[in-house]
Amino acid sequence: MSAKPLLLVAIALLTLGVHAAEETAPTPPAPADSRTVMTIEQVVQLLDETVDWYRTLGMQQQASTQPSDLLILYANRQTADKVMTLAFEIARANAELISSEEGAKAQQNTDSGSQTLARIQRRLDEQRQSVQAELDAAKRQLASADDRENASTRVSVLQRELDLLNARRNYLSSMEQFEHENDAGGFGANTLKAHIDAIAASIPSMSAATPAAATAAAASAPTPTPGTLSFSQFGIWDLTAAVFRLSGKMRTIDAIDQRTADLQEVFTQIRNPPLEQLKALTARGDALGAQSDNTDSATLKTMRDQYDTLAWLFKQTSSMLTPLSRAGVLLDQYRHNLKSWRDATERQYYEALKALGMRVLFFAALLAIVFGAAELWQRAVFRYVHDARRRSRFLLLRRIVIWCLVVAIAASTFATELGSLATFAGLITAGLAVAMQSVLVSVVGYFFLIGKYGIRVGDRVQIGSVTGEVIELGLVRLHLMELGGQGLQAPTGRVVAFANSVIFQASGGLFKQIAGVNLAWHDVTLSLPPGADYAVIKDELVAAVNDVLNDYRDDIVRQSQEIQKAASSNETGDPQPQVQLRFSPDGVEAVVRYPVQLSHAAEIDERVSRELLNVISAHSNAAPRLGAPA
Template identity: 65%
Template sequence: MLAKIALLAALTLPFGVAAQAAEQAPAKAAVDPVAQRAVMTGEQVVQILDETVDWYRTLGTQQQAATQPSDLLILYANRQTADKVMALAFEIARANAELISSEAGAKQEQQEASTPEAQSLTRLKQKLEQHRTELQEEIEAVRRQVAAASNKGELQTKLSVLQGELELVNARRNLFSNMTQYVSENTGANALKAHIDAIAASIPASIGPVTTTTTTAPAAGATSVTSAVSTSLSQFGIWDLTATVLRLSAKARTIETIDRRTEELQGVFTEIREKPLEQLKALTARGDELAAEAEQDSSKLKYVRDQYDTIAWLFQQTSSIVTPLSKAEVLLTQYRNNLNNWRDATQRQYRDAWRALGIRLAIFAGLLALVFTAAELYRRAVFRYVQDIRRRSRLLLLRKILLWSLVVAIAAATFATELGSLATFAGLITAGLAVAMQSVLVSVVGYFFLIGKYGIRVGDRVQVGSVTGEVIDLGLVRLHLMELSGQDGAMSPTGRVVAFANSIIFQASGGLFKQIPGINLAWHEITVRLPSGADAAALKTKLIEAVSSGLKDYRDDILRQTQEIQRTAQVHGSTDAQPQVQLRFSAEGVDAIVRYPVELLHAAEIDERVSREVLNVISSEPSASPAA
């Protein structure tokens, strides 16, 4: 690059001046005896800044993890410390960039003193400046002549020529200066400074002076807040306590990761500080050597003075690196102390949360065990002291309802945090269930109607629609029947179980028929054709007597059930279900309709007896012809 600039400058100079400059021999400059070495290279400076910036951005992670007042106090302290560390890192980088720039300048001077291109470039700059000065002096002289001469035409022409030549030289000089400045600005040191400034612009913490005051998180305040948090844990439910335990565990891992990264950054700063400390020792030793040389040889006083100036500048620049490194190490130590306080507080909260969760779980398990134990004792007492199947089933159902209601209530009170939110949640759940499970809820309500005063129980014979069966199970939602088929007197199970929803009692098209509890009575009919010419009134009396004779073995039970019906239905009249015979005239003759009560359990036997007695009465008359 220097050769190209020298060639460009040579082309812009007059041919004679350029040739004269090229013919001169190069002169070598003296090399500075003090080695100007930077602590880090440009790549190392950028790497250190990147690591520090990456560490600084962990404040965002800390802010996400800070959920308690004590966490916010520690976060505030860490943010202040991190801002100072970040500013110190940029101070170190800029000081090292100055050393790199000084080292580059020294190398450039040495190169100019040693290479023919650099020496030629220096001579070209001097010749260009000298030519510009001579032109300016000549222009001033011509101007004075113009002012004093009477004939100014020729002098004015000469003055304009000289001014044009001066403008050309100035243009060449500006071109040469711009090229040199561009090369200087794009060297490694200047590019490094620009990179540092670009990184600093993206970090607001790097702006502003750095103070040595350290910020410590108040441990007492953190302890008091932690105890307050531990007290509030007793108000949480199991769900919130579990979430708190998981959150505190994640927070502890986050703090551990940040502390490890801080330790790594602190190790990097400690390692960097060793080299400038060694350089300070070397500069101090060099100063002692120069003092000894000055005492031995007084002719070297000017040389020693120049060396002292260089050493003083280097000592100041190196100190500007060592001092921020020492401050950063102290700040990072304080930063880690804050993290340790935070980690201790988090671990205490973690242990308290685990303790509260364990107590809640123990209470929950104990209450459930107590409820289930009481339910089991209740069940055994019901089976032992309640013999009636109907009452036993109702008591067991009540036990089931109370048991699961208590389980749900205990679970809700244990898992929930606030009763207000629990009530709101329960209201929403209830509304949703009422819409989604409308049929089920109607069946549950129908169950209580089925077990009412005139309700059914296991073992009852009922008719639902066109299905007749015996109740084998009465649940909270469904009713199960064993289907029966055949005539009333001889119905037998078909082996099929029919299930009906309890909501059948609310349906207009449905119907449920059953006997009154304790009543097992029905009325049967027989139709017979009376013989032609027979005395109908006398036969009616004989038929009544015959049917009464067939029912005499069941008279007491029929009478008892009749009285129970009258008492239940509040019907006044005869208390005995007597056989009845009605005469009906038709075109073929006179028919007698015989109606008589039967017990359903003995319906077949009673029908047979009554049929035999009626047949005997009809057969005793001449020309008897029974009709079905």
């Protein structure tokens, strides 16, 4: 008996002032064969776990990147739809059992409570009729009584007692009506059915497809076959990404398979109670059949009702057991598909890993060959090229070739689409050529500057109006230490930077001394005294200059020979001073031209000027006018 009828009976008994033990009998328990297989909480848990497993199809869809994966995904989706359909069939069948059991219990409780309330109401009616009779008699006695005051008091008391009995009867009637209007029997089962319908509506495939359609789709689904993927054209970068992607796919498949195994275990555990229930119902039916031979008509009628109940329970229980068995078969097929998918993915993983290892080994072998050839190149340069300048050029060329090969090998092994890479590299190169035009021209100018007659650190050069000594020669620009003072011999302390592209400028001009040569020619213009013997003066001037140059003759001759060797000249290597006479508005002038060492230019100019002055003074009473050395 439920709590509410007991409460009504207790209130009624308290109203009547009798004991509950005297008015009520214990309610017999429900028969053992009418109990449900699963509780409401277990049904909800089953649906939640099945729906949670069904949502793993989204994970499979994200992991499906090949046509064979899509075939397996399609087959698994159809199987999952059918499993969900079966899960809802199981839940609805168990909800019917719960509803039937609660209805039977509620009916028993209602009948027991109604009988008790009926007895209480009959007792109240009997008391009410008795009091009413006494009240009518008291009213009749009131008209003829001598003591009207006592008779009136008795009528008033009886009327109050009758009103109390009427109030009690009305209270029991209202409570009985409330019991019928708010019967709890079947409330939990109805809530469960509504919850099942809400879960089914939340799944699009379950709300749009019928079980028959799901079965036909699963039967017509193509058999999934593992696909193959060729990694021979992949680069190292794509192979590495493929290895990580396939590894993640295997982990995803393993996780889905574990979820499927857990759900399969749940269905297996649920399948055992219905089997026991069917065995118990079968045994109960056999027992009833054995009793039907020697029974009277009343007993046969009772057995007929029991047979009906057993048949209905057997039908409902079997409607749960059949979907459970079919769900187990479908989950086995589902796991078989996952195993095929996992095996195919594992094969692809090892193929990608093998291809990646081969590519890495090939890349390392090519780099070893390149750097080995570079080492042989360097040794050959140091062994066969003795000129330091040419050796530096060969070593620079070696570095350029090595890194070009390294970049080409890395691009060919890391990239997958060489055609796309070449197009991309061409566009990048064109953009860089436009954006870095000046830099590229300077880089090209560097190779011209280090040519056969190029410059190097320590050379004295003149660029435009700047004369200086090269202190750094870079790939893009060079730096000069500016020279100034008399003869441009003293450093000014200023460093001048020029882009290497200055060699291509027509107005720039770059002048340098030949390597190992530090020789220049200076000119001095003298006004000769009038009336003197100019031929004698010319010979004396030449002799005076030679006297000064004798102290520097060896270096001057050596440097002159270097110049002649570079110019392929057949002249002797002994430069001689020259004196040239010419007319001027003031008379006759002598232009003296002589070679000097730039490192001693100021000293040589001073000594030559002093000797020339002595020669002119000897032939003139007045000092001659000296022109500035050129």
